Amino acid sequence: MTDSNIISHTSAGCFDVFREQSGPPAELFPGSLAVLRHADVVRILEDHKSYSNVVSQHLSVPNGMDPPEHGPFRKLIEPYFSQARMDAFTPQCRTIARELINACLDEKETEVMQDLAAPYVLKVQCAWLGWPESMHDELWQWMEATRQAVKTKDRSALAEQAEHFTLMVQAQLDLRREAAANAPDDITTDLMKEQVNGRPLSDTEIISILRNWTAGEVGTLSASVGILMNFCAEHPDIQMQLREFRGHLEEAIDEILRMHAPLLSNRRVTRCPVNHGGETLPPDSKLTLVWEAANRDPAAFPCPEKFQWGRDPEKNLLWGKGIHVCPGAPLAKLQLKIFLRELLSQVREIRPGKRKCPASFPGTGFEELYLQLLH
Numbered sequence: 001m002t003d004s005n006i007i008s009h010t011s012a013g014c015f016d017v018f019r020e021q022s023g024p025p026a027e028l029f030p031g032s033l034a035v036l037r038h039a040d041v042v043r044i045l046e047d048h049k050s051y052s053n054v055v056s057q058h059l060s061v062p063n064g065m066d067p068p069e070h071g072p073f074r075k076l077i078e079p080y081f082s083q084a085r086m087d088a089f090t091p092q093c094r095t096i097a098r099e100l101i102n103a104c105l106d107e108k109e110t111e112v113m114q115d116l117a118a119p120y121v122l123k124v125q126c127a128w129l130g131w132p133e134s135m136h137d138e139l140w141q142w143m144e145a146t147r148q149a150v151k152t153k154d155r156s157a158l159a160e161q162a163e164h165f166t167l168m169v170q171a172q173l174d175l176r177r178e179a180a181a182n183a184p185d186d187i188t189t190d191l192m193k194e195q196v197n198g199r200p201l202s203d204t205e206i207i208s209i210l211r212n213w214t215a216g217e218v219g220t221l222s223a224s225v226g227i228l229m230n231f232c233a234e235h236p237d238i239q240m241q242l243r244e245f246r247g248h249l250e251e252a253i254d255e256i257l258r259m260h261a262p263l264l265s266n267r268r269v270t271r272c273p274v275n276h277g278g279e280t281l282p283p284d285s286k287l288t289l290v291w292e293a294a295n296r297d298p299a300a301f302p303c304p305e306k307f308q309w310g311r312d313p314e315k316n317l318l319w320g321k322g323i324h325v326c327p328g329a330p331l332a333k334l335q336l337k338i339f340l341r342e343l344l345s346q347v348r349e350i351r352p353g354k355r356k357c358p359a360s361f362p363g364t365g366f367e368e369l370y371l372q373l374l375h
């Protein structure tokens with residue numbers, strides 16, 4: 001397949017989007033076709049009859065589900081990201097950001113990924129779910145071990161880490177069950193009371209929901225923090241504009257993360273024969289939707305590599321589109337906006353530091369990022 005609508009992983013044309021990734025291109029998405037153009041990605045996202053989300057045999061609630069199974073689970077989780085929940089969580093989130101940033105101000109240079117990004121997203125995630133502070137370190141180690149296993153494609157280590165996550169979360173569920181009426185009033189307890197299709201959620205489903213909310217997302221969010229801070233350091237003019245137009249931080253975050261994706265891709269599989277660029281793909285063809293490629297497609301975004309205010313938010317695929325569009329976007333936006341606002345308030349200038357090392361595929365953002373935070 002050489003047509004540029006969909007390009008196989010062995011075609012060279014698609015790899016300019018991975019300019020900051022290390023690792024040999026030929027190993028990207030083995031056995032899957034990379035979908036790169038904005039119009040093709042949108043077409044697939046809007047046609048869940050032809051393109052399925054059931055890409056693995058493991059339960060994934062709700063991302064690995066198709067309609068009609070997907071709908072009731074999706075309806076169940078959406079209220080957890082309501083405006084009221086976000087407003088209630090804002091003060092706690094702000095305190096976490098403020099304290100972490102404050103602790104870095106006396107350093108000559110800060111290694112942002114270890115000292116700010118990862119602790120911030122882990123602390124916020126635990127606070128949001130009602131998990132104890134004692135879980136921070138365990139989650140951190142789990143996150144690192146998972147990242148390493150993904151990087152080295154070590155399937156047995158990945159399975160081990162998946163099981164480790166199950167045990168960590170199962171312990172939280174058991175604690176709440178034992179406490180019965182004295183269980184903490186938090187999101188994890190609320191999830192345990194949910195019903196789907198007229199029956200209670202099973203522990204396997206609850207753990208899968210929490211895996212979907214935690215496993216993928218702490219990595220994506222921590223990559224986002226690094227990408228945003230690096231962008232500010234490298235673009236002092238825009239850093240200045242952000243200080244001036246703090247009411248527009250959300251737009252700026254979406255535009256920066258459009259250019260440098262914190263989440264590389266998601267998968268689909270064809271349910272029936274589909275035509276792309278004059279070629280027919282048979283059922284069960286594996287596809288990888290490459291968010292950064294679609295979001296840098298010049299047909300959708302003129303001068304795609306340039307930060308521009310006022311772009312059409314409908315076109316930005318940072319949060320996906322269609323029935324699987326990110327339900328956690330309000331929480332992610334809240335976390336990123338609060339972090340950036342606190343940073344810009346406490347730090348007079350963010351400058352590049354001595355070294356930065358891009359994350360290796362399939363991670364995105366930075367493995368290591370030194371910045372000067374002048375106050």
Ligand code: HEM
Pocket residue numbers: 061062063064074212213214217220221224262263266267291317318319320321323324325326327328329331332
């Ligand atoms: C910067 C952070 C984030 C980004 C860039 C992001 C991006 C995305 C994208 C692109 C999708 C669509 C996937 C697809 O079509 O296959 C998605 C789905 C999803 N996201 Fe996020 N996400 C972020 C944070 C979060 C957070 C914080 C949560 C929850 C705590 C979350 C929960 C989910 C879930 C459950 C789905 C699957 C929805 C469904 O299948 O109906 N995300 N996300």
